[in-house]
Amino acid sequence: MDAIAAAQVLSEIGYLLRQDPKESFRAKAFSRAAWSLAVERPDLDSLQQANRLTSIEGVGPGIAKILSGLVETGRSSYLDRLRTEMGQPARDDESTIDLASYQGDLHSHTNWSDGRATMLEMARGAKALGYRYLGITDHSPRIKVVNGLDAERLLAQSREREQVEQEVDGLALLQGIEVDILEDGGLDLPDAVLELLDIVIASPHVKLRQEPAAMTERMLRAVSNPNVDVIGHPTGRRPGSREGASYDVDLVFREAAKHGVALEIDCDPARMDLSPEHARLALELGCNFSLDADAHAPAEFAYVHMAAWMARRAGIPMDRILNFKPLEGLTMIAK
Ligand SMILES: [Zn+2]
Numbered sequence: 485m486d487a488i489a490a491a492q493v494l495s496e497i498g499y500l501l502r503q504d505p506k507e508s509f510r511a512k513a514f515s516r517a518a519w520s521l522a523v524e525r526p527d528l529d530s531l532q533q534a535n536r537l538t539s540i541e542g543v544g545p546g547i548a549k550i551l552s553g554l555v556e557t558g559r560s561s562y563l564d565r566l567r568t569e570m571g572q573p574a575r576d577d578e579s580t581i582d583l584a585s586y587q588g589d590l591h592s593h594t595n596w597s598d599g600r601a602t603m604l605e606m607a608r609g610a611k612a613l614g615y616r617y618l619g620i621t622d623h624s625p626r627i628k629v630v631n632g633l634d635a636e637r638l639l640a641q642s643r644e645r646e647q648v649e650q651e652v653d654g655l656a657l658l659q660g661i662e663v664d665i666l667e668d669g670g671l672d673l674p675d676a677v678l679e680l681l682d683i684v685i686a687s688p689h690v691k692l693r694q695e696p697a698a699m700t701e702r703m704l705r706a707v708s709n710p711n712v713d714v715i716g717h718p719t720g721r722r723p724g725s726r727e728g729a730s731y732d733v734d735l736v737f738r739e740a741a742k743h744g745v746a747l748e749i750d751c752d753p754a755r756m757d758l759s760p761e762h763a764r765l766a767l768e769l770g771c772n773f774s775l776d777a778d779a780h781a782p783a784e785f786a787y788v789h790m791a792a793w794m795a796r797r798a799g800i801p802m803d804r805i806l807n808f809k810p811l812e813g814l815t816m817i818a819k
C-alpha cells in the first residue's frame with residue numbers, strides 16, 4: 485500500500501469525523517497521522533509485517549488498527565461505514581488524480597507575512613518534492629496581525645525572489661499575493677499593483693457572516709476583477725468549527741467560469757475549502773480549479789498529497805486543475 489494513498493484515506497476519515505464536534509479530537513488525530521504519512525512516506529507493507537505501524541509519528545494503536553486493515557485489504561471498512569453514516573457514499577464518477585504529475589503549488593506563505601519559513605526554505609521544500617513552480621502569495625496589508633505586504637514591501641520581496649530563484653535551480657517562483665476581498669468586493673491592493681504580479685489569489689478572510697445578498701455582491705465583484713486568477717478558500721469555512729460564508733454559489737461560480745477565474749481547493753486540513761460538494765457544482769458550471777496546500781512551512785506542502793481525494797470525489801479531471809499544467813500552460817502568468 486502506497487503511503488500517499490493511505491494518507492488520503494486517513495485524511496478523508498479525519499474530514500468526515502470533523503463534521504461531528506464531539507469527534508474533533510479524533511478528527512485531528514487522523515489528519516495528523518495522514519500528514520505524517522504524506523511527509524514521511526514510510527514503507528507501510530514492511531511496517532505492517534513487522535507489526536510496527538505505531539512507530540509512525542501520530543499513529544497510535546487505534547489508528548494503527550485501521551491502517552493495518554487498509555494495508556492488508558487495500559480498502560478501509562471504517563471509511564466505508566463513515567461515508568454511509570454521513571450520507572456520502574462512494575460514487576462511480578470519481579476522477580483519477582495522479583499526483584506524480586503535480587507541477588507546483590500556487591498558494592504559499594513565507595516569513596514576509598505569517599509563514600514560518602524563509603522564501604529560500606519554502607523554495608527548497610518545493611524543489612525537493614519535484615515541483616516546477618511555486619506561487620509565493622503572502623498576505624495583503626489589511627491583515628495587520630500577519631504583517632501583510634504593501635506595494636513597497638512587494639517590490640522588496642521581488643528582489644529576494646530573483647535571488648532565491650537563482651539559488652534553487654529548476655524551480656520557477658511566481659511572485660504573487662493573497663489579497664483580501666474587502667467587504668464591498670474591492671481588493672486590498674490597487675489594480676496598478678496587482679497587474680504587475682504573476683499570480684493574484686483573492687480570498688475572503690473577514691466579515692464572513694455578511695448577509696447572503698451582500699456576500700454574493702462582494703464575491704461577484706471579486707471574481708470580475710480582471711487581475712484575479714484564483715479565489716482562495718472560497719467560503720472561508722473551517723469544518724467542525726466555523727461555517728463558511730453563505731452566498732449564491734451558483735451565481736458566483738458561473739461568473740468565475742465566465743471570467744476564467746479558478747476556484748481553489750485549499751487542502752489545509754483546517755480548511756478543506758471548497759468542499760467536494762461545492763467543487764462538484766463548480767465543475768458542472770465550468771470552473772477550473774487550483775489544488776493548493778496554503779503552506780506556511782515546507783512540511784505543509786504535503787497537505788496536497790493527503791487531501792487530493794477531495795478533487796477525486798468531486799470528479800474533477802486533471803485537465804481542469806491548474807497545478808497539473810506546465811508553467812507555460814498557466815495563462816495567468818502571461819495575463
Ligand atoms: Zn487565506
Ligand SMILES: [Zn+2]
Nearest residue numbers: 591593662778
Ligand atoms: Zn493563504
